[in-house]
Amino acid sequence: MADTLEIRWHGRGGQGTVTAAKVLADACLSGGRHVQAFPEYGPERAGAPLRAYNRISSHELRMHCPVLKPQVVSVVDATLIDAIDVAEGSTESAIFVVNTSKEPGEIRTKLKAPQGQKVFTIDATKIAVECIGRALPNAPMLGAICKVTGLVTLEHLLEDVRKSFGKKFSQKIIDGNLEAARRGYEEVREG
């Protein structure tokens, strides 16, 4: 892992994107790492495009501004690719993880990703519907992000999801999210 890893999340209000960034920050806290998780605050409406950010580093994080050159771009809602430039500022070797049922190659073409960038896809919404019964793709996206970045192990992530969700939700919802995160980890594909 580079000294500091910067992640940008693109989602729509109501998909749990901000929660995903928070859970990831918490999970990355181990091993003495420094973390940040913060969303861009606008008018908060379900369905409105939003961004959230993570920084994860071995040293103190002093930068307090949005991530402008992400090494990882997590697209929680693929319809955003048509609406905004999700690749804006991404590094030459950036990793994209896109929630879609489409083939990774097709998304790669759509993103016009240059050679050095990697594009992964995961049908996170389908997994969420099957595991949780609702189109909340954040848990499978988290699983996929962990797999492609190697930031934390799957076991560690699941433990953290259990901890974060345990305060608020029933056992059934927690189990569904754990299964969804596990499937996201296993089913993410590269194009």
Add this chain to the structure above:
Amino acid sequence: MAKIVAVTGNEAVANALKQVNPDVCAAYPITPQTEMMQRFSSFVSDGKVKTEIILVESEHSSMSACVGACAAGGRVITATSSQGLALMYEILYIASGTRLPIVMPVVNRALSAPLNIHGDHSDSMGARDTGWIQLWSENAQEAYDNTIQAFRIAEHMDIRLPIMINMDGFIISHSIERMEYLDDDQVQNFVGEFKSLNPLLDLEHPVSYGPLILTDYYMEFRKAQDDVESKVPGVVLDVAKDFEKLSGRTYGLFETYRLDDAEIALIILNSAAGTSKDVVDEFRDKGIKAGLLKPRLYRPFPYKEIGEALKHLKAVCVLDRADAFGGSFGPVYMDIATSLYPYKERPVLINKIYGLGGRDYLPDHAKLVLNELVELVGNGTVKSYKEYIGVRE
């Protein structure tokens, strides 16, 4: 044992308040402070603190209730932002003039109109002459540490003044960061028991609060208040020394970053200081002697110490996240200019207004300003003494 957590600035300060366990909290919710007081109310409801919480109908009432509770002899807190602080304005002077050590985190937010909920420093800058002590915080850790130290400073028997702890709205209050919590008993031991002074509830020794003082003694009263202000920096440093023993973290009246041998420097408050430090490093890597000064104790302003720290520089830019309309310059600029005035040899001083209403302060802004200072030192020409940056023309 310190506990490492990833929390928001609001959550961190709410936890500090919980660990202190004050007697009374009178508060009214306002974005972006709401999360802090919502969390603190939960601690009250869950029995985690013994605090009596007073839910009031406005900030004018919350500060009034704080004044009453503190005069009665209690350790008292509230918290606010923006319009809430503005609505307290009248009572802020009552709290400081009555020498009541009320502790108030302020989550800095822009003022209306136009309506805006995001971070800038207009709110607390408007209250800078109210006689309240002001501490400013770069991140969640500093906001937490400053909150704990604030009780010791405000309640010191030589001081007895109310204190604001500032942090940037949303940028810090709503962002999750890694930080360290002290243990509850460490915080309890550090702040100690609250010592009341002339409490109204001491019925054996009745006292009057809020008397009428006309031409006979008003001026002596104000002179006494000014004398107290001069004692604050010493107490702030003593408290910081004790806090360092406890936490390992160092605090002063202000923070200097690569300033000692610097030729040019930025002066900037709160979260934007962190972003600027990374850019100062970039300039140092290029061989440019850049540095930074971040005020912590902003009221009373340590004029002498800051003047000493800056006088050797060639050019300095003060970045203000508020404007002082009609004063020609931003508030921090005016204080820095006053600090440097006594020196014959002093740096050229320019002022940039940035980040109003939460407008992002990016590394490129710090680069722009540092490059301008390099140029200024090179050719001795000042382009303009005051300018808005990161703004559409």
